[in-house]
Amino acid sequence: MYNGSVVSLVLTLHSLELSGPSIYSAFIFGLLAYLIILLCNLTIAFTICSNRSLHKPMYILLLNMPINDTMGATSLFPQLLYSIWCENRLISYSACVLQGFFVxxxxxxxxxxxxxxxxxxxxxxxxxxxxxxxxxxxxxxxxxxxxxxxxxxxxxxxxxxxxxHKICRTYMDDLICYNPSIMKLVCExxxxxxxxxxxxxxxxxxxxxxxxxxxxxxxxxxxxxxxxxxxxxxxxxxxxxxxxxxxxxxxxxxxxxxxxxxxxxxAYLRRVFSISVLVFPPIVNPLIYGFKTKEIRKKILKMPSYKQPLNDFM
Incomplete structure (x- = not known):
């Protein structure tokens, strides 16, 4: 049983099993994925907020999606990128609980x-x-x-x-923190x-x-x-x-x-699915509900910095 304060408790997440050149490849891939998620979702959110013609129930409800997807991706990528770059799978208990809450x-x-x-x-x-x-x-x-x-x-x-609850273990058999994985550390x-x-x-x-x-x-x-x-x-x-x-x-x-x-x-299937839900929806949702929506796409095409790339995409 861990006898110290949970504030100072440090946990060890499951290894990413990266080594050598794969570390830099994984970091670059993760960073690009995170930047794409931020760019796409914040573009959709900004477009809806800045155009009064989109201030309708359908689009106001839709506005919640890019905001939520940005939050979900941010709960994963910063900590994951730091872990890859520093080759360090340690995380404080308080940070783990905070990540789990936002996940x-x-x-x-x-x-x-x-x-x-x-x-x-x-x-x-x-x-x-x-x-x-x-x-x-x-x-x-x-x-x-x-x-x-x-x-x-x-x-x-x-x-x-x-x-x-008191904590008995400090090793977590998952790539990220969420409630069931944290509960497995509890001894009560x-x-x-x-x-x-x-x-x-x-x-x-x-x-x-x-x-x-x-x-x-x-x-x-x-x-x-x-x-x-x-x-x-x-x-x-x-x-x-x-x-x-x-x-x-x-x-x-x-x-x-x-x-x-x-x-x-x-266990590897559980880890894959727990990560994929924080990666694929934030990437796919802006394409499905944003750029493929006629009214939103028209507004984005009027923005000079996005006109040519989106014309090429469509």
Whole structure:
């Protein structure tokens, strides 16, 4: 059992198994990935904020995504790049808890934001005449404030329940810190933490999946029931990409958390999925929800520094 103060406790993360020239290659690749994530997401956020024509419910909800993706990537890359460059896998316990908090804050917020966007599209397509009355500025503010406040409280309580426990081990068999990996360092009974964790899992995964499934089934039914020839294509364009992104997020966030509860899952798979959810969505989301969105792309193309690169990309 560790007898000192947790403030001075230093943990050891799992080795990246890099050596020689691969260290510099990994550092450059990670740095470029992080810079691309920052550039793309901050461009989308700035474009929405700086154009009054985009101050609509759909885009205001979308604004939460690049902000959240930037937070998620920042919870991973700075510490990871420092670890690669210095060949040092040590991290203080307080920094580990802080990283874990932001990792969970990012993951949960991704579910909440995609769920809110699904609800917005459901109202817009299934009840277009009532859309203006339902998605008013006041209601939109309540939705955004409520989802972030409740989400923050749930994650805050998750880590608040973790802090009183004593630590027995200092080696963490994961590449990053998050709640299940930190709980494995605890030497006391964590039954309350496990029960609360399962409740949180149920809220984020079961509830959000149910809402998204219901809304997009209704959207498909509404689009297909219309007599226009492009109804099916409209349904696919509206639902397809969003569902793929949501299901990818569901699996990537659910798998590592469940893998910690099973001895039959290879540790390397758990590590890969825990990292991928902080890398791929922040890179892919700006392309899907930003640069591929006609209204946002038009505004970005008017920015001189982005006009030529985006024309080449498109």
């Amino acid at each position: 969970h804050l990012y993951g949960g917020a991704s579910h909440v934001i995609l769920t809110a966007m699904a609800y917005d599209r459901y109202i817009a397509i299934c009840s277009p005449l009532r859309y203006g009355a339902i998605m008013t500025n006041n209601n939109l503010l309540r939705i955004i404030t409520g989802m972030w406040f409740l989400h923050f409280i749930m994650i805050f309580v998750t880590f608040l329940l973790l802090l009183p 009974n964590t039954r309350v933490n496990n029960i609360y964790g399962l409740i949180v899992l149920g809220v984020y995964h079961i509830l959000s999946f149910s809402v998204v499934a219901f809304t997009y089934i209704q959207i498909l039914i509404t689009c297909i029931s219309k007599k226009q020839s492009d109804a099916k294509m409209k349904a696919i364009q509206t639902c397809g990409t969003h569902l793929v992104v949501f299901l990818f997020l569901e699996f990537n966030t659910f798998f590592p958390l469940i893998a910690h509860r099973s001895e039959n899952v290879p």
